[in-house]
Amino acid sequence: MLMVGLTGGIGSGKSAVAARLAGLGAVIVDADQLSREVVAPGTEGLAEIVAAFGDRVLGSDGALDRAALGALVFTDEPGRRALESIIHPRVRTRTAELVAAAPPGAVVVNDVPLLVESGLGPTYHLVVVVQTALSIRLERLTRDRGMAPAEARRRIAAQADDARRRAAADVLLTNDGTRDELHRAVDALWADRLLPYAVNLRDRRAADLPLPEQVEVDLPRPERVLVDPPRSERVVVGPPRPEQYARLAARIHRAVTPADLRIDYLGSMAIPASDSADVIDIQLTVPCLGDADGALAEQLADAGFPRLPEPARSAARWPERVHGSADPARPVRLYVREAGWPGGRP
Incomplete structure (x- = not known):
């Protein structure tokens, strides 16, 4: 199966890309969602966090208060590492289970916010980075998530900068326009690169060998689609x-x-x-x-x-x-x- 790493800074629109790929037939593994699941009420993960940080990280309902925990570890490097040692192994285990359950030949998209920061790029066949202008990201965070401008800037500054993400990107999706424009770019990426790549990987085939007129692909859903061979004018240009x-x-x-x-x-x-x-x-x-x-x-x-x-x-x-x-x-x-x-x- 084709393993794709998807990442982008906070407010870039990465989740919109993941949702579109899911609609096209990709199997999405959302690291953020898994990080919540492994510390849900009643889990061993939550019990370890409470043992490490105390009851102050729990809400009135007994669930993890992520904002309170984040405030504790944001400027505390040892605390952050302790938290990661609790969450990350569990997320990796659950990720491996979901990947193993994916259909043969599937396109598996791992939505990982800190992919670049964690040095995970080499673990994927392809890394897709969603890049958006800083001003647009700030507007989205203040408007859609209710963050104060200073907090939004602080969150952005805590992540890898655009230059580091560009260096890690096999595909760079710019999300400065409309949602329809983003969807068209994702659709082109799916048809021209991801599906043919998955077929070639499955068949142990080099892409520059002659292709048939059309490539028939089994998706991890009931429908079948016919995908034209890649069109050079729609290839997303990568870094140097x-x-x-x-x-x-x-x-x-x-x-x-x-x-x-x-x-x-x-x-x-x-x-x-x-x-x-x-x-x-x-x-x-x-x-x-x-x-x-x-x-x-x-x-x-x-x-x-x-x-x-x-x-x-x-x-x-x-x-x-x-x-x-x-x-x-x-x-x-x-x-x-x-x-x-x-x-x-x-």
């Missing part, structure tokens, strides 16, 4: 190439074993401002080329890098294994080469 490579390398490192295999950025695209073809060339060096088969090939395919057919010249002159990308908007050539071979040196 070095940032794209950094994210790809992090995903590869996380996917393969051992995790300390060497990864290099190859080719003319490694040169800033190069006009070369828009393909990122990556080299993964293994101790023995035989290691590139079996488990390693499956790990790379699961991470979105399926094996490509091996050309005859590769076996004769440059022993290697070549993988592509299942992502229709990010062409990649991943060369797996043996340490010490001429073709294995960057």
Whole structure:
């Protein structure tokens, strides 16, 4: 299944994007909702919080007073870490259960407010960031949530800034316009990138191989839809190439074993401002080329890098294994080469 991380700063409209994706057929795992469930009345999570912070964090109904708890830990780093040690493991466990229950081939969207701050980007096939102008976010927080302007600014400042989120984004959705405009952008992302990516991942297929006229997709709901192949004019442009490579390398490192295999950025695209073809060339060096088969090939395919057919010249002159990308908007050539071979040196 395709694992998508969805994030955005407070007031950005991330929840509206999640709701639209749910309507299109995605399985949504809402980290905020889960963080509430694991500390609901009667849970072990709530009992641990009370033991750590006292009854002052409880409301008159016996439920967790999140505002009171937030006020306690906002400027207390040890307290915040203690709280996270209670909530985060439980949220991870519940998330794993929901993902395991998703239909095969589903698009699973993990709605995680602090995805960037927590360094979770490499755990997903794709990271979608919702970005909105500061003035609009402030207006939404004061108007829709009743926050004082100073409190709204404080909440925004406590999160990652736009530059950090842009660096983590495979897809950047700008939400400065109308709700209809946002929906059109989400619909295009779903049809042109997420569904084809999910199909390619399921079929262990590189996106730049010839596609049929239409791709038939089973959604996690009764209907079936026909999706046109990706249209280049609707592809959401991502960040500069070095940032794209950094994210790809992090995903590869996380996917393969051992995790300390060497990864290099190859080719003319490694040169800033190069006009070369828009393909990122990556080299993964293994101790023995035989290691590139079996488990390693499956790990790379699961991470979105399926094996490509091996050309005859590769076996004769440059022993290697070549993988592509299942992502229709990010062409990649991943060369797996043996340490010490001429073709294995960057």
